[in-house]
Amino acid sequence: MERLYPNLRVVERLQRACVWRGGICPYHKTYHIEMRYRVPYAVEVFSIMQVQPRVLVLSPILERHPEYDEGPIPHVYFNDSEPDYPFLCLFDPYVPEWTVEDFIAETTVPWTERWLINYEFWLATGEWCGGGRHIDQDEAKRIAAAGSR
Numbered sequence: 001m002e003r004l005y006p007n008l009r010v011v012e013r014l015q016r017a018c019v020w021r022g023g024i025c026p027y028h029k030t031y032h033i034e035m036r037y038r039v040p041y042a043v044e045v046f047s048i049m050q051v052q053p054r055v056l057v058l059s060p061i062l063e064r065h066p067e068y069d070e071g072p073i074p075h076v077y078f079n080d081s082e083p084d085y086p087f088l089c090l091f092d093p094y095v096p097e098w099t100v101e102d103f104i105a106e107t108t109v110p111w112t113e114r115w116l117i118n119y120e121f122w123l124a125t126g127e128w129c130g131g132g133r134h135i136d137q138d139e140a141k142r143i144a145a146a147g148s149r
Contacts, residue, residue, distance in 0.1 A: 001105040008035070008109070016040075021058070026113035027120055032058045033112060037104060051100060052093065053108045056085040062119070065126050074128040075115065088115050092133050 001008055001020060008022035017038040023030045037053040061084055062073050076086035090111040091097040098107055118130030 001109075004105045005109055008033075024109070024113055024116070026116045029060070029116075029120065031060070031116055034058055035104065035108060035112075040100060052091075052098060053104050055088045055090065055108065055112050056082075057088070057116075058085065062086065063123065065123055067126055073119075074122060075118075075130060075132060088112060089132070090115055094133075 001010075005022070005024070007024065008020040010018060011021045012019035017036070019037075020035045021032070023032050025031070033055055035053055035055050038051070040051045056079065062076070064073060073086065075089040077089055079086050090108060115130060118128060122128045122130075
């Protein structure tokens with residue numbers, strides 16, 4: 001991470017978990033992000049939804065499109081503990097796009113940059129051009145519950 005993204009600094013490191021914070025500028029704006037990741041134990045039963053890196057934008061706070069003030073920001077997961085800071089939906093957990101063996105600096109950070117570029121375009125036009133299939137919150141909860149059995 002340090003070699004590819006020197007602005008993203010480790011701010012917390014535990015035995016199997018790490019948190020990075022810093023600024024990235026994928027297009028016009030600089031976004032201050034936080035990435036959280038916990039490596040699962042090899043014996044844990046888990047789903048990709050449960051163990052994927054979690055990315056949130058600390059500043060500027062993500063806005064809703066002016067014409068869709070009541071509508072949701074596309075491709076985010078609700079953050080129960082901090083509703084103003086949703087987690088970014090960066091890949092489809094049903095498609096083998098990411099695994100626990102992948103390097104976060106080579107997958108998650110570039111996907112975050114791409115997400116932010118699409119977010120800026122969505123704010124300007126109202127159209128999400130980032131592609132993908134976003135699962136709704138009920139489906140995300142079902143996946144998480146199934147993986148914890």
